[in-house]
Structure formats: C-alpha cells, structure tokens
Amino acid sequence: MNLKIKKLHYIIISFIFLFSFGLPTTNTNHNTNSKNREQEKHRIILKTIYKTLHFLHPNPISINNDFSQKVYNKYFEKLDNQKRFFLQKDIEYLSVYKNKIDDFWIDGDPTFFNIIIKRFYHRIKEVEWICYQILKIPFDFNKKETYFLGKEKLLYPKNKREWIEKWKKYLKYLTLLEIIDSIKQKKLNLSREKIWKKAFLNEENKSRKKVQESIKEYFRKLKMRKKSDWFSIYVNSIISEYDPHTNYLSPRDKEIFDLNISGQTEGIGVELQDDKGYATVRKLMVGGPAWKNKKIEIGDKIIRVAKNIDSESKNIVGMLLEHSIRLIKGKKGSQVKLTIQKKNGSIEEVILTRDVIENKETFAKSFLLIDNKNQNKYGFIYLPEFYFNPENKKGRNAAKDMKLIIQKLKKENIKGLIIDIRNNGGGSLDTAIEITGFFLGKVPIVQIGKSQKNKKILKNHDHKILWKGPLVILVNELSASASEILAAAIADYKRGIIVGSHQTYGKGTIQSVYPLNRFLFSNEELGALKLTTNKFYRVNGSSTQLKGVHSDIVIPNQINYIFLKFMEKNLPNSMNWDHVDPIPFHYWNTKKDLENIKYKSIKRMNKKNKDFIVIYQTIQSLEKKNYNEKKFYLNWRKFFYDSLKIKRRNKKFHKLKDYLNTYGLKVCSPSYKIIFNTNNIEETEWKKNLKKDFSVSECVNILRDFNENS
Template identity: 40%
Template sequence: MFKKLKINTLLLFVPLTFLMFCFNSPKDDDEKMSTIMMSVQKTLSYLHYSPKPINDAYSQDVYAKYFEMTDPAKRYFLQSDMDEFSKHKTKLDDYLTRGDLVFYKLTIDRLYQRVDEIDKMTQDILAKPINLNEDETLILEPKIKKNPVNSKEQYNEWKKYIKYNILQEIETLNSKEESQKKKKDSVIKYKLQDTIKLNIKTQDEKIKFATDEVRDLLTDSFRRSKKVKKMDWFTRYMNAYTEVFDPHTNYYSPKDKEDFDTNFTGKVIGIGAIIQEKKGFLQLGQLTIGAPAWKSKQLSEGDKILKVKSKPSEEPVNVVGMLSDEAVRLIRGEKGVPVTLTVEKKDKTIKDVTMIREEVVIEDTFARSIIVNASDGKKYGFISLPGFNADFEDAKGRNASDDIKNELIKLKEQKVQGVILDLRNNGGGSLTEVGDIMGLFMNAGPYVQVKDGNGKIQTLKNKTNAPLWTGPLVIMQNELSASASEILAGAMQDYGRALVIGSPQSFGKGTVQTFVDLNRFLNTNDDFGSLKLTIQKFYRITGESTQRKGIVSDIQTNDYFTYAEIGERYDDYALAWDKIPAYSFTKGNYFNAAALEKSSAARMAKNKYYQLLLESAKWKENLDKEETIPLNITKFNDLMTQRKAQIEKFKSLDKFENGLKFALYQSEIDREKSDEVFKKKSENWVKNLTRDLYLQEAVNIVSEMK
C-alpha cells in the first residue's frame, strides 16, 4: 500500500526543504554509496512515520538483519570472519550517519573471497567420488546452526550440502520413474526419453546423473554471485538499515524501482518475453501473446540469446554469461525504437530478429471475471483481482477500479445472482483505488482513516452514490491478502455490505508508503534510487488498526498458509497495533452473517476433502519445521518412502473437482477460436477454478444470501 509522493506534498514539504541540496555530485561508486547512506539516514530520521533513534541498539539490530539477509544459512562466512565483523556491531549507526563504507566493504570483499574459495572447494568435492553411505546429518534450521570454525569444517559442511542436493536429484528421478510406470501408455515413452537418452539404468548411473546436475546448478550459482556488482549488493546492505525501521521501508536502486513500476502498472516497453538463465546462457521463456516477440513468428521459447542490439546506431552486445536483469535492460527501451536479438534456435541455426518495442501489458496483473453456473441452476459472477494496480503517470492507463467496473458490467449483462470478489494473494497497491472500488458496490461513505507521524488523522471517503452492483457480495481472502485488500475487505465488512470468507485473519499490513526520490536531496542529475518510506498508518472506520491483526473473516476456513508463520505479526520490526476513535457510520442489514456461518460450518465439517486438506496442511507444516535430515542414502530413501506413504493418503486432493461449471464471455470465446495460446491460458485458469474447494464454498454462501 503506498501513495504517490505528490499526494503527500504538504506532509513532506518542510522536511524535504531542510534536506535539499545537502550533497554534491559523487565522483565514483564509493562516493555514490556514501552519499546514499547519508541521504537515507536523514530521510529515515525526518520523514518516517515512527523514526527510531540511530544509536548502538539500532546498530546491533541492523547488524543481525544484514547477516540474516547476506548469509542466512551460514554457509559462506567463517566464525573468524564473524568475530572480525562483530567489532563493528555497535558502530553501524555511526557509519550510516557519516556515510562510512568500512564495514560494507570489509564484509562484501570477504564475501567475494569466500564465494571464490567455495567455488573451488565444491569443484574439488565434486571431482572425487561421493560416498552416500556415510552416516551423516545435515542441519536445515539456520537458528540452530553455527558458522564453520575453519576451512576444513566449511569444506565438510559444503560436502554435506552437496550430498543433500544429489539425494534430492536422485529422488526426483525415482519419483519420475514411479510416476511414469504407473501410466501404462507412458512406460515406453519414459524409457525412450529418460533411460535411453540419459543412459540411466543403475543406481550408480543415477548418482552420476544427479551429481552432474548439482555441479551445473552450483556452477551457475557461483557464476551469478561473482557477477553481482558491489552496487547491487549495496542495495541489500541499505535494506538492513531500512527494514529495521519497519519491513515495508526499503531502498530501491534505479533498476529495482523500474521493476517495481513495471509490476505496479502492469506494463513495460519491450518485446514481451521472459528472459531466463540456464547453464551460462540466456534463453527466451514464455512469450506474451500479442507482443512484438510473439508477433515476429521467428522466436520461440527455449531460443538462446547470443547478442542484443539495443539501438540501430549501436553495435550488438554479447550477452552470453550476462545476468538476466542486465540483458533485460538492454532489451527494454523507448517505445517505437527497434531492438535486434541474435538467437540460436534449437536446430543450432543463428538468426537475427528485429522488433519494434511496444508497450507490453502484463495481463496477469489485472482483474478478470467468469460466469459460474452452480448446481442450483443459477449464475454467479466470479472476479479475480490480483492487485490494486494504478498508473499515476498516464491518465489513460489501466487501474483496478475501472477493470472491476468493466467486469461488473459484463456480469450484469449475464444476469448473475451474486458476485464473488477474490482478493486471495492480493498484496495491495494504490490506496485511492479502494474507495473507487467500494463505490461500485455501495453508496458514499468513509472507508479508511489515515494517521500521520504527527498524530493528524484524515478520513478518506467514497463520494459516489451510484453503485453498479447492489446484490449479494462475498469477498474471499487469505493470509497473503494485505494492505489495500484489507482496507476494502474491512470497510465492506464494517458496513455489512459483503461477507468476508477465508483464512482466520489476513496478513496485517496497516501502513502506507510513498516513494521519495533521493535525487531531490542532491545537487546532481544522477539517479541515486528511491526510498519506499512508511509515512502513515491506516485504521478501519471502527478505529481499529489492521496492523498485525489484519481482517478477521466472517466465515473462517483454514488453508495451507494457516499453519505457517505468514503475516505482519511474525516480523520483529513490524509496527504495533493500536486504536483511534471510531468514525460515525451506519451499518447495513444485507444478510444474516450468523446463519450463513452456521450453515457453512456444517458443510465444511462434512466435507471430507476439506478435512483431508487440513490434515495435509498440518503435515506439511511439520515437515517445514524439521531441523535435520539424514544424508545416508538408505536412511534418506527410507524417509522418502515414509513421506510418500503419507502423500499417498493425500493423493485424492489432486483429483478433487468442485462440480462448478464455468463459462467465458462470448467475446473471449471468439478470441479463443483465433488464438490457441490464449485458449490454453484460459483453459488452465478454468481448470484451477474447478479444483478450488474454497470457491465451491463461496458459491454455496453467496447462493444463500438474500
């Protein structure tokens, strides 16, 4: 959840004026990083909603956070490294204030050194026979793990880690073999594709194949780590400072900010292709339907990218071995400007493909809807909203409220009897979109209270008195529904306009962020990145914060996330829950929530698939909490056999179908006929909906609402 900076002009005016033009243009990366540090410190201290004292206690928190982010599994740094680093434990606050890079350069130079040493170390390990019969154990839980005492211990720990990965690869091969043998028609296909092609016949051959796979994975991993520039590692270092203030205050480098904007607006200027790294090469992944790469008819998923010519006037750049994010920035560019990719096709032919960059829309970002034909013979509308997207720069750009409006118009034309709005996994977005979406379902009224760091409270109101849909409304949420999702669900719940069903409580993100460009403080035209800064907290019209507590569902259903530590309440640095005075509002009487909850509880208690799913979720959560795993191949296989026996019990969940029938709009059906790829995407979406147990219950509930 964040606001565009211009929305908060009055809030930020005085501090920004104080900070303006404090630094001159840096001469090199060291000066640039130093300048960013001092600028971040002042921004945090003056503009954060709840600024922390920049002192020794803060320094120790930052220290712990940094190593949690840099070496979480304690595989890279030796204990002697940590002993050396610990001398700086209470000095990081001073380093931030004066832009001192001594600690950062010490740790990052040591990390490069250790990566290089461990790369050679793993090559040595993999060059020798791997004994999987030794009775060893790998510690999985970092909290009970210690840094290696010396290089010998580190060697042994990496040897264990490699064994674990080899055992996992062998298990993957065994699982494939078992799965294929169960399919009579696929046995021959399996033998042709895997046994003959890969020449895997014996256990020793499986071990060799798995070892080669692990070697390739590690080689790729170390190669990428070595290519990461110090300025990119620096982003992680700065986020150790910012995230101790709160988990949603983050430093964004210029390219990170570009990626954020792309995800938020749902569009990018480029060719419309996923770029993937595989064994030192960049390959084309999925092509976006209708985008330049797809329209060229010359590119295919799996093509290797050899060179990129970003502009007609420039020479092609060799991208072999380049990190994918660097290549992506060569491919992206100005709309209407040609870009040329030199690719190696699967038949080994080399081809130059020139495309004109276009604005590519990422459809998965936007709302979509479908007709649900239920067993009662009635039609209901289902709307999926992945995020509260908005385009602040383009008045004609897409936003969530307009998309929802368009979907509601289509659903009304189909004469649906009720609407289900799916906010599951929706992490939020634009605060202003919440009020506009609310106005599609009910008359004008306040929907959220916002408090700034000075204690000033502002109430945001929907001013529209022309709702588009006034019939039954159900909102679905889960533990990953956050921020704007929680404001909308909370407001609709407070007014009694919608019944909220799903996880016992949502994520619990009750803070508002804005982007502050660090350049505005500097006497330079260089781009120093941005700080996404928490500047406000929001509260329901009842006065309760959604921070940490989230939205409690009217009808509670557990899922796979329920038993995991997901949510703001599990973060040590999340802001606290509190309460302010309620704002006057009138609650409607749209349905009998108690009766609906009772009816749903009775259904779910009898639903054998739901009960089995809960058992599966608890079992998986217990697996995630296991602290060690055996590395002896016999013991490992025995453990996998036990797990497979347990998984077999849950296999029926894979075959579950909710019995609902879905219908796409006629316009989309027509599009399907002319576009097989789009048809496949739609089929996959519908297939997932038919297996959605929670959607089945949502339809049951909306059908009972009067």
C-alpha cells in the first residue's frame, strides 16, 4: 500500500543526504570499469536499504550472528532449494561466512554475494554437462528406485557420484512424466498392466529427447539471467528477516509492481511467451496497437526490435523474455519497429505507435441480480484490488470506478448491494478509505501508527454517502490489507453483513515505496524499497494483523490448501498482533434489525452446515495429501499402481468439489437471474461460474431478508 507521509520523506532525505556524500555516485567516474561500477552500485543499494530499515522500520531486529546464519541458510535455499547444484564441500567452504553476513550488511559489503554467486555459476556449467551426458543413455524403468521431491529429507551431495545420481533420478522422473503425458494424449486403455508396460517402454526414447530439449532451454534461461537478478534475491533474503512485506524491487520488478497496482502499462498490447528463445505472440489485447494494426497474429515471432524508428534494430532471439519486453515497451505516442517472423516463415517489418494498455481483469466490474420471488433488483460489484496509478494521481483508480458503478446501479433502483472482495490482496490505503466512505460518510475509518502514543486517525473527507441501503461484503482467506480495512469498518460500525471464510488473510501492516536513486542524486537505476512503515488498527482498537476480520456468516470457500499455507499467520517473520485504545464511534443508524438478519442466515445455514463442514474438510484433506506427496517411484510397475491410486483419489476429489457446489446451491437456494451486458468472452465465463457460486446465493438471501424486514 502507498501512504504519503511528508514527515517520513523528510527523515529519509535527511539521513541519506548526510551519508551519501561519502558514496561516489555511479555516473561520475568515467574511468571505472563495468565490474567496479556494478560493485559500487550493489554497495550503495545495500547501505541505503540498511540505513532506511535501521531508522524507519517499525519492528527493529538484532543484527547479530543469529541473523547472519538465518540469511546464510535462506539464500542457499533460494538459489538451490532442491540441493541439486551445490555440493557438501561448497557448503563447508562457504561456511566461513556464516557469521559475517551481519557485518557485511551493516557495511554495505557485497563480498558474500560475489563469492557465492561465482561458485553457483561454476556449478551451473558443470551440471549442464552432467545432464547432457545422462540423457544420452536410455533409462531403465525396471530398477526399483525412488525420487524425493520435498525439501525435508534432501541433503547436499557428498561427492560427484552422488551428484550425478541425484540428477539422474531427477531427469528420469521428468522423462517419466513425459511418458505419462504422451500415453494420456493417445487415450490408450491402460487398465491392464501388460498394455501399460508396452506403452510405457515404447515411449521412453521420444520422451527422453523431449526432456533433453526442455533441459537445454532451462539452462539457456538460467545462464541468461543477469547478476542483478541474483543480487535482488540476495537482498530480499536479508530484508525478509524484518517482515514478509518489506522487499527490494529491482528496476524491472518496480515496473511489474506498478503495472499490477495500476492495471495499466504503456506498450503495443501483446502478451508474449518464450518459445525456445523466440518472443512469440500468445495473445493480442483487444483495442491495442498490435490488434488495430492487423499485421500481427498469435503465433508470430518477434526477432528484432528497434526501440524507436531512428535507432538500430536489435536481435532479440535467445534474449530473456523480460528483457525483450522492456525493449518493446515505451511511452505512449512513441514508435517501435518490429521485425516479425510469420507462422509461414516469411519476414515482415511492422511499425507501431505505443499506447496505454489496460489489464481489464484488474478493474471493478458489476451486474444486476433480479430476485424472481419479488422482482427486487440487487447490485453486485466485484473489486479485484484497490488499484491506483502511482505515477499519475489523476489517473484511473478503484474509487473513481466504484463511484460511477454505484451511481449507475442506483439508477436501476436496486434494493441492496453486494461487494465481492474475495481474492483482493489490497492496494492503495487512500483508495480503500475513500471507498469505505461511500457507505459510512465522513467518519474515522482506520487508525495507523507504530504504537498507542503516535497513532493517527484517518477519516474519509467526503460527508456524502453514496449508498445507504442494505450492504453485504463477500470475503475469503485471500482478502487482505486494504480489503480488511473496508470489511473491518463495515463490521465495526454495524453498517452491513460480512459473509465468507472464518477469517480474512490477516495483513495489518502498511507499506510505502521509495525509489532509491531519488535520494542519491544519481541517474543510475537502483530500483526501489517497499518498506513497512506502520500498522493499522480498527476503530475498535484491534489490529487485523494475523487475526484478520471474522465473517458474520461463515460459508466454506473453495480455496486451495496451498494458498492457505501462505496466509499472514503462516509466514515467517510476520509482525505480532496487538491493539490500541478504541476511538469514539457510533453504530450505523438503521431501522433494520441487523442481528435478526444475521440470525436468519445462520439458522438457514445451520440446517446443513455440519455436512458443509465435513465435505469442505474432506476436500482440504485430499488437497493436503496431494500437495504433500513427496515420494515417487521410478519403477514402471510401482508407478502403474501408484497412478491408479492417485487417479481414484483425484476422481473422489473432483466429485466432492462438484457435490459441494450442488449441495451449497440447494442450501442457499434463491431463484434469481443475472443481467450482465457484455460481449467479452472472459466475462461471460465469469458469469457462468457465478451462477454456481453458493456464497452469492446466500448473499441474495440476506438482501431479501433485509427488504422483508424493512
């Protein structure tokens, strides 16, 4: 989240101004070679971030040997989480630095990073050669071997023999997966062991060749990664010890961050994928420059790029996709010249004028629900995130869009409103406060601060309430941060009813983004620091950190088990829950009996809720088992019987998911139709899924109760 606090800016500028005179900027010494410039750049980044965190992070930590050891282990984990590249002797050799990273961090010294990455590059070359040698020889799937995919039982190879054996098992496992995929595509009847064996062994050679191609491509991309990419991982291994949401953003990561939070970028409107080194068109954005041009098609390969029509055309074949994209993108109104290899092999040159491209999936969308029982109309708004444009305050943002949508729905004479913030991970704090004010007016929305003494109360500035009628907020375990501010305020003021998971994500911290070169008087691109600056607290004084917001009506959501593992309370180094004093506030003045409406919904749900919970818990158990599957047999016969077992389990899993939907719609069974004016295929698919969404059905029941009580 972005929070503009002038005082904070002055503090940062003051202390960085003081110490930056001791750091030569990277564009002043023209005689320094490229390597030294890179070292100096890394030193500046490390020292600037250390000073910033030391002075401003709300949860200061001890920088000592214990800290050093944690970072040491974490960085190895990031580089080689399956322990396939480094040998045991590498770990022993590098262990001399295990207690020195804290000193390196304080001094802004990149020594440890340089040493470990040099060794890593060396191992990559060796492993590539090993893989090619292994894949020359057919695999024996009659041997009784086991491959472990998880991290718990993994050890670094003690010697070259163990190293080769580890890679051999991994490549054998990949070949096995290719064989299975090939067999599935042929749709053979493999219920009998003999048919399976024949099909399995016949596919070995072709599947091994496919793995060989994949491995070649894997190492090409791995070797193409810049040193700066590995440096970003190193920096984030250090600063994640402070909290999970403080991150270093390289210049490329900052671009991605801005795109995600604004839903807008400037370019030609194509989605590319890497196809063996070729930047290949996967999708054309409707209305974008490439779509309008009509000369570019899905499947075309971009082989050369001139960033503007006067510059020299650059060959991008073999270049990392992310670097190719940076060449193609540019400011609105500027031109780019592309050399395209068409699907028929012909070569064409295309000149395009870049424009603003919008990712429509980021933006709010709405439709009408018509209650067949009483013909009441209800509004439904889906808000994927609290988007805003960090580079343009007057640009498109969620508050502006929501205001227009609500005004439009009111003209339809709606009798209630559902706001769906499921999977909404947050965004702008200011935008969240403004949207919350649409339903509460000019009242305190949230408290922010590091403690009771220096907390600040944030209000919405507009007295005017956009919507005064019945309100339901739909949440799940992935509703986080700004979403929790909205849900918490609506719950605390008793303004509406919260429906969904037992609790939301539980992120109660605020981040601000600071470009590093802005304070160092340098034109060098240094990236940015996303820094946790404060915690936020509800008007009742409670933090949403870890505990999130609890729903009034709990309905099990079909959230994959793997996502639940990454809720705030399960993340390492999460900040603790705490509370401050509540502030005086009054409940929403309504004649509607909110508690009675909640009671009706709970009673309706409780009729079948035990069955709901049992089905949901069974689904979670099966997902957990699938996720934790660590051991794989590399013997064809054992794999055959294992695959039958997994197939039965998956069949049961999908049946249960379908049954949960069907069962849920029976429990929450209002009859309504959706009025949704769009020709967009993706949104039509979204509409189909919503018809099967029993959480939406219960929200309609609640709005019906609101109106029957009035």
